[in-house]
Amino acid sequence: MLSICIMFADSRFGYLERVRFGLGYLTTPVYWVADTPARVSFWIDDVFVSRTDLLEENEQLREALLVAQRELQLLESLASENNRLRDLREATQVIPGEVLPAEIINVSPDPYAKRVLINKGAEDGVFIGQALLDANGLMGQVVEVLPFTSWVLLITDSHHVTPVEVNRNGERALARGSRSTASELELEFVTQTQDMLAGDLLVSSGMGQVYPKNYPVAEITSVYADPGQDFATVTARPLADLASTRHVMLVFASEETLIPEPVFETEQQVEAVADDNQVSQLDAGQDNL
Amino acid sequence: MQRRAHATWVIFLTFFIAYLLAIVPFPDWAMNYRPEWVPMVLIYWAMALPHRVGIGSAWVAGIVLDVLEGSVLGLNALGLVLIAYITLNLHLRLRMFSALQQAGLVLALVGINLVLHHWLRIMTNQTDSSGLMFLMAALTSAIIWPSLFQLLRQTRRSFDVH
Numbered sequence: 001m002l003s004i005c006i007m008f009a010d011s012r013f014g015y016l017e018r019v020r021f022g023l024g025y026l027t028t029p030v031y032w033v034a035d036t037p038a039r040v041s042f043w044i045d046d047v048f049v050s051r052t053d054l055l056e057e058n059e060q061l062r063e064a065l066l067v068a069q070r071e072l073q074l075l076e077s078l079a080s081e082n083n084r085l086r087d088l089r090e091a092t093q094v095i096p097g098e099v100l101p102a103e104i105i106n107v108s109p110d111p112y113a114k115r116v117l118i119n120k121g122a123e124d125g126v127f128i129g130q131a132l133l134d135a136n137g138l139m140g141q142v143v144e145v146l147p148f149t150s151w152v153l154l155i156t157d158s159h160h161v162t163p164v165e166v167n168r169n170g171e172r173a174l175a176r177g178s179r180s181t182a183s184e185l186e187l188e189f190v191t192q193t194q195d196m197l198a199g200d201l202l203v204s205s206g207m208g209q210v211y212p213k214n215y216p217v218a219e220i221t222s223v224y225a226d227p228g229q230d231f232a233t234v235t236a237r238p239l240a241d242l243a244s245t246r247h248v249m250l251v252f253a254s255e256e257t258l259i260p261e262p263v264f265e266t267e268q269q270v271e272a273v274a275d276d277n278q279v280s281q282l283d284a285g286q287d288n289l
Numbered sequence: 290m291q292r293r294a295h296a297t298w299v300i301f302l303t304f305f306i307a308y309l310l311a312i313v314p315f316p317d318w319a320m321n322y323r324p325e326w327v328p329m330v331l332i333y334w335a336m337a338l339p340h341r342v343g344i345g346s347a348w349v350a351g352i353v354l355d356v357l358e359g360s361v362l363g364l365n366a367l368g369l370v371l372i373a374y375i376t377l378n379l380h381l382r383l384r385m386f387s388a389l390q391q392a393g394l395v396l397a398l399v400g401i402n403l404v405l406h407h408w409l410r411i412m413t414n415q416t417d418s419s420g421l422m423f424l425m426a427a428l429t430s431a432i433i434w435p436s437l438f439q440l441l442r443q444t445r446r447s448f449d450v451h
Contacts, residue, residue: 023356030308030357037313107314109323109358110410117359144359151359 024121024146031117031149035105038246099133099249100124105149114157114177114242116140120250121148129210131251137216137239138162138204139248154242155217156183163207164217166200175202175218175236183242185218187234192225194232202236212251296450300342303330303441304350312357321422324430325399327354327365328372332395333441335376336383338451347373364409368402375401388435396431403427 106117120126122145130142132152140154155162156177162185165172171194175185190196200220206213218236225232307326315323331350334342351366358365375398376383383391407423444450 020356020362023353027353027356030305030312034309034313106312109312109320110360115359146356 020144021122021146024149027146028148031105035119038105098252100126100252102132102248102250104246104248108151112158114154114160114183115143116152116154117149118152118248118250119149121146121150123147125252126150126250131211131215133215133249133251134240134245134247136241137218138211139238139240139242141210142250155238155240156185156242161188162211162217163205164202165205166196166220167203167216168200169195171195172205172207173202173234178235183238184221185236185238187220187236188231190232190234191230192227192232196220196223196232196234198222296448297341299444299448299450300334300338303334303444308354308357311354321425322429323426324433325402325426328369328399328402329395329430329434329437330441331369331372332376332398333438335373336380337442337445339377339380341451342373343377344370344373361409364406367409368405371405372398372402388438391438392431392434395434396427399430400424400427 100120102118102120104116105119108115108117118132126142126145128142128145132139132141138155140152140157140160142150143153144151153160154177155175158177158179160177162175163172164175164187173187173190173194173196176188178184178186187196198220201216202218202220204211204213204215204217216239218238220234220236223232223234304327307330310326311323327350331342331347335347347369348366351364351369352362354365354369355362379394383394386394403424403426
């Protein structure tokens with residue numbers, strides 16, 4: 001009995017990461033079997049579908065792709081313009097990170113801990129603190145990496161705080177998961193005078209250096225400013241489809257998207273700065289184009 | 290003891306199925322009512338075969354459950370060891386109990402386990418739950434116990450596990 005207590009105390013201080021990691025190899029088959037019904041139903045959906053449905057879906061996807069590509073073209077020109085402007089101000093350039101598609105295969109059995117399990121682990125290069133997205137917005141961050149799976153803490157967990165800013169005017173705030181079982185966010189320490197309105201889009205601000213900058217996080221649903229209170233009560237609804245989505249993405253952010261200060265990656269660049277400031281800027285610009 | 294350690298795989302298989310049932314996703318409203326499958330299976334084996342399934346097996350089963358659920362390592366292990374200890378002490382009396390009395394004891398054991406979990410989770414900042422809804426799982430476990438008991442007993446007899 002005593003040994004259990006010692007084990008338990010140990011795990012609180014993180015000595016047992018390796019043991020847990022090793023046991024992860026053992027438990028993978030259990031997840032695999034538990035996930036089988038979902039996979040079978042997807043398979044059935046795929047197999048028993050009529051030709052006309054497929055053609056229709058294909059058509060729709062083609063149209064959606066066309067629209068998305070057009071928007072991407074506009075976005076690319078905007079991004080390069082933005083980078084040029086940032087160059088002028090000697091600020092860091094924004095480079096989109098790479099993504100790795102993943103699937104949610106399980107959710108935490110404790111209804112008060114909002115965690116999900118994804119089917120990518122250490123073997124795929126997942127690391128602790130990595131950001132998880134779905135098609136609509138930010139979902140959460142990786143908190144535990146097992147060999148073939150990882151646990152992700154969702155942004156709506158009450159122990160999770162996301163640094164955000166209002167897209168409209170850059171007002172910064174901290175979005176904490178709701179303390180109830182509801183899937184929503186509460187903005188903390190918002191003063192009465194801060195300019196926030198219902199319907200405002202919140203994007204990740206990149207502060208805290210966990211999440212990459214500028215990913216959509218949530219939409220403000222209500223702002224209530226009680227003059228008797230120190231702070232306004234602001235709630236927001238996460239944009240990501242936390243309850244029902246299965247397909248998600250892990251972001252491998254390039255370092256520069258995370259770090260707000262200009263950082264030179266190689267010594268050559270630093271030396272170049274010492275030699276001639278303008279030349280180094282040209283170099284950096286070429287690297288990023 | 291002329292035939293020892295017979296059909297161990299049946300015990301493993303029942304635990305494996307219990308693990309599956311323990312992590313299969315439920316809709317949100319039903320989360321609190323999920324029966325505690327692994328503790329119940331453990332109670333059965335500790336009662337039926339105390340020389341095979343004891344505190345050590347309970348501990349190993351708990352560690353595996355911890356990894357599966359992603360909870361603090363040792364949380365389930367501690368709870369299951371406690372359950373195994375009490376069951377082993379009572380196993381002779383338990384076998385004489387009626388189904389209803391057994392269900393009552395399962396209610397108490399699973400309840401102790403859940404309360405222990407709850408305390409430890411709050412201590413390790415894993416949950417914010419308020420209220421006693423988490424105890425509903427003990428009730429559903431007790432309701433399911435008689436049929437699970439019959440099922441496991443038939444399994445044990447037909448595979449001649451002893």
